[in-house]
Amino acid sequence: MDTLTIESVRFEHLREAVGIGVSSPRLSWIIVTSIGDWHQSAYEIEATASDGPNRGRTGRIESVESVLVPWPFGPLVSREWIAVRVRVWGADGSESGWSDRFELEAGLLSSADWKARFVTPAWEEDASRPEPCAMLRREFMVRSTVMKARLYVTALGLYEAQINGAVVGDQVFSPGWTSYRKRLRYQTFDVTAMLRVGNNAIGAILGDGWYRGRLGYNGGRRNIFGHRVALLAQLEIGYGNGTTELLSTDSSWRAAQGPILASDIYDGETYDARLEKTGWSNPEFGDNDWTPVRPIEHDLSILFAPMSPPVRRMQLITPVAITRSPSGRVLVDFGQNLVGRIRLCVNGQRGQTITIRHAEVLQNGELCVRPLRTANATDRYTLRGGGTEIWEPRFTYHGFRYAEVEGWPGKIESGDILGVVCHSDLERTGWFECSDPLVNQLYENVVWSMRGNFIDVPTDCPQRDERLGWTGDIQIFAPTACFVYDTAGFLASWLADLAADQEENGAVPFFVPNISESPAIPAGAWGDASVIVPWVHYCRYQDFGILAAQFNSMCAWVDQVHRLTGNRLLWDKGFQFGDWLDPATPPERPGDARTDSALVATAYFAHSAELVSRIAGILGREVEETRYAAMAQGVREAFAAEYVSPNGRVVADTATAYSLALQFGLLPEVHQSRRAGARLAQLVRDSGYRISTGFVGTPLLCDALCCAGEHETAFRLLIQQACPSWLYPVTMGATTAWERWDSMLPDGTVNSGDTTSFNHYALGAVADWLHRAVGGLVSDAPGYRRIRFEPLIGGGLNRVRVRHRTPYGIAEGAWSVDDGRIEVELKIPPNTSARVTLPRKGGESIEVGSGTHRWSYVGQQTASPPLSSASSLSELFSDAEAWAAVSSSVPELACLATITQISSATTLKQQLAFLPDGQALLPALEEVLNRLGNRRNAQ
Numbered sequence: 001m002d003t004l005t006i007e008s009v010r011f012e013h014l015r016e017a018v019g020i021g022v023s024s025p026r027l028s029w030i031i032v033t034s035i036g037d038w039h040q041s042a043y044e045i046e047a048t049a050s051d052g053p054n055r056g057r058t059g060r061i062e063s064v065e066s067v068l069v070p071w072p073f074g075p076l077v078s079r080e081w082i083a084v085r086v087r088v089w090g091a092d093g094s095e096s097g098w099s100d101r102f103e104l105e106a107g108l109l110s111s112a113d114w115k116a117r118f119v120t121p122a123w124e125e126d127a128s129r130p131e132p133c134a135m136l137r138r139e140f141m142v143r144s145t146v147m148k149a150r151l152y153v154t155a156l157g158l159y160e161a162q163i164n165g166a167v168v169g170d171q172v173f174s175p176g177w178t179s180y181r182k183r184l185r186y187q188t189f190d191v192t193a194m195l196r197v198g199n200n201a202i203g204a205i206l207g208d209g210w211y212r213g214r215l216g217y218n219g220g221r222r223n224i225f226g227h228r229v230a231l232l233a234q235l236e237i238g239y240g241n242g243t244t245e246l247l248s249t250d251s252s253w254r255a256a257q258g259p260i261l262a263s264d265i266y267d268g269e270t271y272d273a274r275l276e277k278t279g280w281s282n283p284e285f286g287d288n289d290w291t292p293v294r295p296i297e298h299d300l301s302i303l304f305a306p307m308s309p310p311v312r313r314m315q316l317i318t319p320v321a322i323t324r325s326p327s328g329r330v331l332v333d334f335g336q337n338l339v340g341r342i343r344l345c346v347n348g349q350r351g352q353t354i355t356i357r358h359a360e361v362l363q364n365g366e367l368c369v370r371p372l373r374t375a376n377a378t379d380r381y382t383l384r385g386g387g388t389e390i391w392e393p394r395f396t397y398h399g400f401r402y403a404e405v406e407g408w409p410g411k412i413e414s415g416d417i418l419g420v421v422c423h424s425d426l427e428r429t430g431w432f433e434c435s436d437p438l439v440n441q442l443y444e445n446v447v448w449s450m451r452g453n454f455i456d457v458p459t460d461c462p463q464r465d466e467r468l469g470w471t472g473d474i475q476i477f478a479p480t481a482c483f484v485y486d487t488a489g490f491l492a493s494w495l496a497d498l499a500a501d502q503e504e505n506g507a508v509p510f511f512v513p514n515i516s517e518s519p520a521i522p523a524g525a526w527g528d529a530s531v532i533v534p535w536v537h538y539c540r541y542q543d544f545g546i547l548a549a550q551f552n553s554m555c556a557w558v559d560q561v562h563r564l565t566g567n568r569l570l571w572d573k574g575f576q577f578g579d580w581l582d583p584a585t586p587p588e589r590p591g592d593a594r595t596d597s598a599l600v601a602t603a604y605f606a607h608s609a610e611l612v613s614r615i616a617g618i619l620g621r622e623v624e625e626t627r628y629a630a631m632a633q634g635v636r637e638a639f640a641a642e643y644v645s646p647n648g649r650v651v652a653d654t655a656t657a658y659s660l661a662l663q664f665g666l667l668p669e670v671h672q673s674r675r676a677g678a679r680l681a682q683l684v685r686d687s688g689y690r691i692s693t694g695f696v697g698t699p700l701l702c703d704a705l706c707c708a709g710e711h712e713t714a715f716r717l718l719i720q721q722a723c724p725s726w727l728y729p730v731t732m733g734a735t736t737a738w739e740r741w742d743s744m745l746p747d748g749t750v751n752s753g754d755t756t757s758f759n760h761y762a763l764g765a766v767a768d769w770l771h772r773a774v775g776g777l778v779s780d781a782p783g784y785r786r787i788r789f790e791p792l793i794g795g796g797l798n799r800v801r802v803r804h805r806t807p808y809g810i811a812e813g814a815w816s817v818d819d820g821r822i823e824v825e826l827k828i829p830p831n832t833s834a835r836v837t838l839p840r841k842g843g844e845s846i847e848v849g850s851g852t853h854r855w856s857y858v859g860q861q862t863a864s865p866p867l868s869s870a871s872s873l874s875e876l877f878s879d880a881e882a883w884a885a886v887s888s889s890v891p892e893l894a895c896l897a898t899i900t901q902i903s904s905a906t907t908l909k910q911q912l913a914f915l916p917d918g919q920a921l922l923p924a925l926e927e928v929l930n931r932l933g934n935r936r937n938a939q
Contacts, residue, residue, distance in 0.1 A: 002033065002034045002035045002094070003032070003033060003034050004031070004032075004033040004035060004038075004088075004090065004094050004095070004096040005031075005032050005033070005096055005097070005099070006029050006030070006031060006032075006085075006086050006087070006088065006096055006098075006099030006100075007029070007030040007031070007032045007809070008029065008030050008099075008102070009027060009028070009029045009084055009085070009086055009099055009100075009102040010027070010028045010029070010102075011025040011026070011027060011084075011102075011104045012025050012026055012068075012307070012489065013307070013308075013486070013488035013489035013492065013541070013543075014306075014307075014309075014489060015309065015427060016309070017102075017103065017104035017105065018103075018104075018105045018188055018189075018190055019105060019106075019107035019150075019152070019187065019188020019189075019305050019306070020076075020104055020105065020106055020107060020305060021106075021107050021109065021304050021305025021306070021307070022076075022305075023075035023076045023077075023106065023109055024070070024071035024075050024076070025071055025076070025104065026068040026069060026070060026071060026545070027045065027068075027069045027071065027084065027086070028066065028067045028068055028069065028807060029066050029086050029088075029099065030066075030807075030808065030809045030829070031066065031088060031096070031808075031809065031829070031830040031831055032809065032830070033090075033094075033830050033850075035090065035092065035094060035830075035851075036849060036850065036851035037833075037848075037849025037850055037851060038090050038091075038092065038094070038830040038831065038849070038850050038851075039064065039090060039091045039092075039830075039831055039849070039850075040063070040064050040065075040066055040088050040089070040090060040091070040830075040831050041062065041063075041064065041089050041090060041091040042060050042061060042062045042063060042088065042089040043058075043060075043061055043063060043065075043066065043069075043086060043087065043088045043089070044057070044058055044059060044060050044061065044086070044087050044088075045057070045058045045061075045069075045072055045084060045085075045086050046058075046084070046085050046086075046098070047073055047082045047083070047084050048082065048083045048084075048085075048101065049080075049081070049082060050080075050081035050082070055073060055082050056072070056073035056074070058072045060089070064831065066088070066808065066831055067541075067542045067783050067785075067807045067808065068541075068542060068543060068544070068545070068807075076106040076109070077106065077109070078106055078107070078108050078109045078110060078113045079105070079106060079107075079108070079113075079150070079236075080105065080106045081103065081104075081105045081106075082103070082104055082105070083101035083102065083103050084101065084102050084103075084104065085098045085099045085100065085101045085102070086098070086099045087099065105188075107152065107186075107188045107305040108152055108186075108234075108303075108305075111300040111301045111303065114152075114232075114234060114300045114303070115234060115246055115248050116152075116232050116233055116234040116248030116249045116250070117232070117248070117249060117250060117295045117296075118156065118230040118231065118232045118249065118295065118296050118297075118298045119136065119230060119231055119232075119249045119250065119251070119253055119293040119294065119295050119296070120134075120156075120228045120229060120230040120231075120293060120294060120296050121134045121136070121255035121291060121293055121294075122255070122291055122292045122293055122294045123255075123291055125227075125228070127212065127222065127223050127227045127228070128222065129222075130208060130213070130262035130263065130264050130267070131208075131262075132257040132258065132260060132261050132262070133205055133206055133207050133208075133257070133258055133260035133263055133394075133395070134205070134206045134229060134255050134256070134257060134258075135203060135204070135205050135206075135255065135256050135257070135258040135277065135280060136203055136204050136206065136231050136249075136253050136254070136255050136293060137201060137202065137203035137204075137253065137254055137255075137280060137281060137285070137287060137290070138201070138202055138203070138247070138252060138253045138254065139199060139200065139201045139202075139283050139284070139285075140199075140200055140201070140202065140235075140247050141198065141199060141200070142195050142196060142197050142198060142200055142237065143197070143239065143245070144197060144239050144240065144241070145197065145239065145240050146192055146195045146197075146237055146238070146239065147192070147238050147239060147240050148192055148237075148238035149190070149191045149192045149194070149195050149235065149236065149237045149238065150188055150189065150190060150191065150235075150236050151163075151168060151188070151189040151191045151202075151233065151234070151235050151236075152186055152187070152188055152233070152234045152235075152236070153168075153174075153175075153186060153187055153189070153204070153231070153232065153233040153234070154174075154175040154184060154185065154186035154187065154232050154303065155174075155175060155204070155206055155211075155229065155230065155231050155232065156180070156184075156211050156212075156225075156226050156228065156229055156230040156298070157206050157207055157208055157209050157211040157212060157229035157230070158173055158174065158175075158206065158207040158208070158209035158210075158211070158394075158395045159174055159175070159204045159205065159206055159207070159231060160174075160204060160205045160207075160394055161189070161202070161203070161204045161233065162202070162203050162204065162205075162281035163191055163194045163195070163200065163201070163202050163203075163281065164194055164195070164196065164200055164201060164281065164282055164283065165201075165279065165281050165282040166194060166281075168189050168191060168194070169187070169189050170312055170313070171187065171310040171311060171312060172310075172311050172312060172313060172394070172422055173209065173310075173311045173395070173397075173422075173455065173456060174187055174310060174311075175187060176306075176310065176311065176456040177209075177210040177456045177457050177513060178493070178497055178513060179497040179500040179501050179512070179513045179514070180210075180211060180225040180226070180513070181225060181302075182302055182500040182501075183302055183304055183496060183497060183500055184302050184303055184304070185303075185304060185305070185306055185493075186232070186303050186304070186305065187306065187310070188305065191235070195237065198283075199283035199284060200283055201281055201282055201283040201285065202233070202235060202247070202281070203280060203281035204231050204233065205258065205260070205394065206229040206230075206231060207229070207260070207263045207394060207395030208222075208229060208263060208264060208395070209265065209395055210225070210265060210513075211224075211225045211226055211229065212224070212225065212226055212227060212228075212229065213263075213264045213265050213266075214264055214265070214266055214267065214465075215265070215266075215468075215515045216465070216515055217373075217465060217466070218374070219374055219465075220266070220374070220465055221515075221517075224515050228296065230296055230298070231249055231253075232249055232298075232300075233248065233249045234246065234247075234248045234249070235247040235248070249293075249295075250295065251292065251293060251294065251295060253293045254287045254290035254291065254292065254293065255290060255291050255292070255293050256277065256280075256287070256289075256290040256291065258275060258276070258277060258280075259271050259272050259273055259274070259275040259276045259277075260394065260395070261275075263393070263394065263395040263396055264396060265395075265396055265397070265467065266374070266375040266376065266377070266464075266465050266467075267375065267376040267377070267378065267396075268356075268358075268376055268377055268378040268379045268380070268393070268396050268398070269379050269380075269393035269394065269395060269396045270379070270380040271379075271380065271381050271382065271391060271393070272382040273381065273382060273383055273384035273389060273391070274350065274351065274382060274383075274384050276384060306489075306493075307489045307492050307493040307496070308424065308456075308489035308490040308492070308493045309424055309425040309426060309427075309489065309490070310424070310425060310456075311422055311423060311424050311425070311455055311456055312422070312423075312424075312425045313340070313420050313421070313422055314421050314422060314423055314425065314451070315420075315421035316343070316418045316419065316420060316421070317334050317335070317336060317338060317418065317419035317420075317421060318334075318414055318415070318418060318419075319332045319333060319334050319335070319414050319417060319418075319419075320333055320334065320335035321333040321335075322412050322413075322414065325362075325365050325366045325367070325404075326364070326365045326366065327366060329366070329367070329404050329406070330404065330405045330406070330408065330412065331362070331367065331402055331403070331404055331405075332402065332403040332404075332405060332412070332417055333401065333402055334400075334401055334402070334403075334419045335401070335735070336401060336419075336448065336735045337360050337399070337400070337401040337448065337452075337734075337735045337736040337758055337759050338399075338400065338401065338419050338421050338448070338452065339397060339398070339399050339400075339421065339422060339423060339451070339452030339453070339455065339462040339759070340397055340398070340419060340420045340421045340422035340423075341379070341392050341393045341396065341397055341398060341419075341420050341422070342356055342358075342379065342392065342403055342417055342418065342419060342420065343390065343391070343392040343417070343418045343419075343420050344381060344389070344390065344391050344392065344416065344417055345388060345389075345390050345415070345416050345417070345418075346381075346383065346388070346389055346391075346408070346409065346416060347387065347388055347389070347409065347410075348383045348385065348389075348408075348409030348410075349383065349385050349409065350383060350384055350385025350386065351382060351383065351385070352382070352383045352385075352407060352409055353380055353381065353382045353383075353407050354380070354381045354382075354383070354405065354406070354407045354408055355378065355379075355380050355405070355406040355407055356378065356379045356380075356381075356403050356404070356405055356406075357369065357377060357378050357403065357404040357406075358377040358378070358379075358398040358399075358400035358402070358403055358404075358463075359371075359372065359377070359400055359401075359402050359404075359463075360399060360400055360401055360402070360463055360757075360758040360759060361401065361402070361744065361750060361758055362402055363748070363749060363750055367402055367404045368750055370750065371463065371464060371750060371756045371757060371758070372463055372464045372465070373464045373465045373466075373754060374465045375463065375464050375465040377398045377400070377463065379393050379396070383409075392420055397422055397455065397462070398462070398463065399452060399461065399462030399463030399464075399757075399758075399759050400419075400463065401735065401758075403417070405417070421451070422455065423451045423452060423454050423455055424454045424455060424456055424490055426454060426485035426486055426487060426490060427485060427486040427805075428484070428485055429483065429484065429485055429486045429804060429805040429806075430483040430484040430485070430771065430802075430803065430804045430805070431801075431802070431803045431804075432767065432770050432771060432774075432775055432800075432801070432802045432803075433800075433801055434774070434797050434799060434800045434801070435797050435798045435799040435800070436719065436796070436797055438719070438721070438727050438730050438731070439718065439719070439727070439770075439797075441730045442726055442727060442730050442764075442766075443767055443770065444735075445729070445730065445734055445735060445736050445737050445764065446480065446484075446737050446761065446764030446766075446767045447484055448735060448736045448737075448759075449736040449737040449759050449760060449761040449764055450477075450480070450481060450484055450485065450761050450764070452736065452759050453759065453760070453761050454481075454485070454487070454490065455467075457469040457494055457497075457512070457513065458470075458473065458474040458477070458481070458490075458491075458494060460473050460511075460739075460757075460760060460762075461739060461757035461759055461760050462759055463757060463758075463759060464757065468510075468511035468515065469494065469497075469511045469512045469513060470510060470511045470526070471498070471508060471509070471510060471511065471512060471526045471527060471528075471529035471530075472510075472523070472525050472526035472529065472577060472580070472695060472762075473695070473760075473761070473762045474491075474494070474529060474533060475525065475526070475528060475529035475532050475533060476525075476695060476696070476698075476699040476762055476765045477699075477761050477762055477764070477765050478491065478529075478532065478533045478536040478537070479536050479540070479765070479768040480761075480764065480765050480767045480768040480771075481761075482536060482537065482540040482541070483540070483767075483768065483771050483804055484767070486805070488537065488540075488541045488543065491533060491537050492537065492543075492546055492549075494512060495530075495533060495534055495537075495546070495549075495550055495553075496549070497512050497513055498512045498529070498530055498553065499530075499549075499550060499552070499553040501513060501514040501520075502520070502530065502553055502556060502557070503519060503520045505556075505560050505563075506522075506555075506556035506557050506558075506559055506560030506561075507519065507520035507521065507522045507527065507557075507560055508520060508522065508526070508527035508529065508530050508557055510523065510526055521574070521575050522557075522560060522561060522564065522574065523575060523576055523577050523601070524561075524571055524576055524577075524597075524600055524601025524602070524603075524604040524605065525577065525600060525601070525604045525695075525696050526577060527557055527561075528557070528604045528607070528608045530550070530553050530554055530556075530557040531554045531557060531558065531608040531611050531612055531615075532607075532608065532611065534546045534547060534549075534550040534554065534615075535547075535611050535614075535615065538615075538618075538782055539779055539782055539783075540779060540782075540783065540784075541782075541783055541807060542782040542783025542785065542807055543783075544618070544619075547615050547618060547619055548619060551615065551616075551619060551621075554608075554611075554612050554615065555612060555624065555628075557608065558605075558608050558609050558612050558628065558631070561605050561608075562605075562609075562631060565602075565605065565635075568638060569602075569605070569631075569634050569635045569637075569638040570598065570602050570638050570639070570642055571598060571601035571602045571605050572598035572601075572602070576597035576598070576600065576601050577591060577597070577695075578591060578593045578595060578596075578597030578600050578601075578694075578696070579593035579594070579595040579597070579600055579654075579656045579693065579694035579695065579696045579697050580593065580694050580695040580696065581593075581694045581695055581739070581740055581741075581755070582594055582595070582656070582692070582693065582694035582697075583690075583691055583692060583693075583694070583724040583740075583741045583742070584692070585694075587751055587752045587753030587756075588752070588753055588754070590740075590753060590755050593656070593694050594652060594654045594656075594692075595652045595654045595656040595657050595694075595696075595697065596643075596651060596652050596657075599639075599643050599650075599651060599652055599657055599660070600656070600660065600696050602635065602638070602639050602642075602643075603639060603660040603661065603664050603666060604660075604664075605635050606632055606635035606636050606639055606664060606666060607664040609628050609631045609632035609635055610628070610629070610632040610664075610665075612624070612628040613625050613626075613627075613628035613629040613631075613632055616628060636665070636666050636668070637668070639661075639666045640666060640667065640668050643657070643661075644661065644666070644667060644668075644672060646672075647671075647672070647675055648667060648669075648671065648672035648673065648674070648675030648676040648679065649675070649676075649679065650676060650679075653679070653683070654683070654692065654693075654697070655680060655683050655684060655687075655692045655693050655697055655701060656692075656693045656694065656696055656697025656700075656701075657697075658676050658677075658679060658680035658683070658704065659680065659693065659697050659700035659701050659703075659704040660696070660697070660700060661676055662676055662677060662680065662700075662704040662707055662708065663700045663703060663704050663707070673708075674708075676708075677704070677705075677707065677708025677709065677710065678708065680704055680705060680708060680710075681705060681708060681710040681713045684701075684705065684710075684713055684716075684717055685713065688720075688722070689713075689716045689717050689720045689725075690720055690722055690723070690724055690725055691717070691720075691724040691725055691726070691741055692724075695762050695763070698762075698763055698765065698766070699765035699766070699768070701714075701717070702714040702717065702718065702766060702769040702773065703769055703773065705717070706773055706792070711792050711794060711795075712794060712795065714769075714773075714792075714795075715792075715794060715795025715796065715797075716795075718766070718795065719795065719796065723741060723742050723746065724741030724742060725741070726763070726766055728741065728742075729741075729743070729744070732744050732746075734758065736758060736759040736760075737759070737760060737761055737762075737763055737764035738757070738758055738759075738760060738763065739755060739756060739757035739758070739759075739760035739762070739763070740753065740755070740756055740757075741763070743756050743757065743758055744758070770802070771802055771804070773791075773792050774791065774792050774795070774797070774800055774802075775791060775800055775801070775802025775813055776789050776790050776791025776792070776802070776813050776815075777789060777802050777804060777811060777812075777813045778790070779806075780834075780835065783806065783807045783808070784804070784806035784807065784808060784811060784832060785808065785831075785832055786832065786833055786834070786835070787806075787811055787828055787832060787833070787834040787835075788834065788835050788837075789813055789826050789834050789835070789836045789837070790836070790837040790838075790839075791813060791815050791824070791839070792839070793815055793817060793822060793839045794839075797817075798816060798817045798818065799814075799815075799816045799817075800814065800815055800816075801813070801814040802814070806829060806832070808829040808830065808831050808832050809829030809830065810827065810829055811827065811828050811829060811832075812825075812826070812827040813825070813826050813827075814826075820858050820859075821856065821857070821858050822838075822839075822855075822856070822857055822858070822859055823854070823855075823856050824838060824854065824855045824856075825852065825853070825854050825855075826848070826852070826853045826854075827851070827852045827853075828848070828849075828850050828851070829850055830850045831850065832850055833847065833848065833849050833850070834847070834848050834849075835847055836848055836853070838855060838857075839859070
């Protein structure tokens, strides 16, 4: 019997809807059915208020929409609780039952709802250095049975709240990192079960965190956002008789310094358990010796409720080895480069101090801390004595695989020390696996790097004195991020910070939140995150609202670049990062790329202007659509005139230059695109299929090759193991993606550059190509409402599977090759459709509806690539037809068959060097082989 049910109902992009900050939240639901080719034709929504009666019921609404459907009732008011359920009808006449009820509750939607005020300890502090973490508390009475209690809380700094001796919630690093001057997040907790009739106590520990801790390079700065940590808490208690009681931070609270003597994001945490104030967050503690607090003024209008999930402890990892280094130091190896901190379980004498230093790698068997730069990454714990003690830091985190432990009493056992993995609690939505174990490890490395660098903001690395929300990095990684995890709310929140930190002239800071004292400097590919990230967000999540919310920010950025370039429309002035970390750059000069940085910046200018035009059209902004389309066309023409020859050569003649020109549509003539694609492939072959691109070129490279018909060239680039390549770090034992292609050299030493991280997701953006091209799963309409399935079958792989939880449900594609037989499977969710193109003779496309589809046929794995992609003539000698065509058309090459030195030559150019004027024969050879390859492909 066919079934039709609603799996889940969500509000905005939130999985947890207590304390939602939107008065009219959009709704989404996922349909599960065994009915093939199912499409929704109508829905009905019912909302029930907390006191039982219906808040509203829409009746049947004829609509195919099930993602981010507008709120159909009156706006929510602060604190309002509602349960919502949905039912749907299909175009085939099918009807679901009502879904389960899904609850949401509004937070404090107006600054007027806040009766609390920020309070800070009354003592004087030396804000030039880390101070002991303050503890604040207050006792209160609960008169009778509590029906509902909510704690609304935030801090200037970081906080951990406690009630009656128990920690409130399971979040860490709350309230998170935002553009504190303009946007400060607060949290809502249901604490009903934590209260009891009679005397109660509430408290919080405050840490410096990102608010006033050390941030930045060369020692960094403290107090970037403020000089004093403070707490804002409002506890609202509802009783059974309908009355309410309010407890909020005010001058009645008390403060003291506790056992956390210092805590810093970069430097670690120092904790003296002898100074613990046992029972401090329990009632009847006795705080007469505690000091007063004082209120401080702060703008409450900047408070907002979470749009994204909090940071949590996500995994515990047991060491794989505990050894001693050559110098005799105790080293703990967790087997995985992770981000978080260490949890200790230890017995020892009172006053014994354990020191833990963290690093990503070893060098010569010792902890390698040089890549940390000025980050100390050291935790210290002094035992109180008298039994088992369990401890982990509260307000710091580290990027590490190895820990060096000093002062441990006795011998460390594997169960005594655990790695605590922390990151934003994003829902996993994407998976990829294939028959090549090295490619699978590459993919897992990318996932781990994303986990470690998505700690409330998308950071660049988690271990050194940086950990900033670099715009360029997330711009290139956003497509991968949106596939692997549900980052809709996460990126929406970060984009709101970007707009908040954007200069009035439109300049976008290099990193968001912005910690720089100087005005933002515009840089191509970095500032373009203001346009590209919301565009990716819209394409992957069907979120029309993100385009509307960020539109002014996008326009401001592009207009500012337009002013900088003037009538020439070439961005050839000012600072640029360019193709950052081109593998040919010296370690100490990561910006000295081979590709002209002006070419990079101008290409991105054209791309962003084009996207803003398209976005304006989606938003119905016809004037802006026309204006930015004309601007984009003007930049494309200026780019072509300045950087492109009539036959398609691009100035700089680098893989990055051709990839930008091809992928951003900057070549006006078809023959130019064809020649540019061929030249790109030749550059890749000439490099021995090693990477020759940096941050900008790498994410575009494989797609550009595929657009040029060079699929096998892209595959060979993917599976290359020599440095620089994607798989080289894997062969060196990497468990995360590296910042540099050669962060570790083949001899095991660490790259001497001062920008060397072993956990940096940017170069892992190739995972998006694995999803879309190798796996074949492409969003062909926003939110995967329509899917394009066109897998690349080949590259020496015999099995691939890709899976993604789209806004409509699970989509999954798979293919395998066994003795010439190709098996293909595609599963797409209800309310979607797909266009399928299978790599077989004719390559015809078919349209399919939801459900599972399978095809089996005997066929060629991929369309034959042009034979000019062969890296050596020895490959041609084994192909009788190819050799006949070559030897008859270019007879001078016939003698190569008897040249014994050919075995030591790896490329056509090297082999032709054995002939007099051999290089002059290359164009003729290419032409013959291309004709032959094209004829084969047409057969």
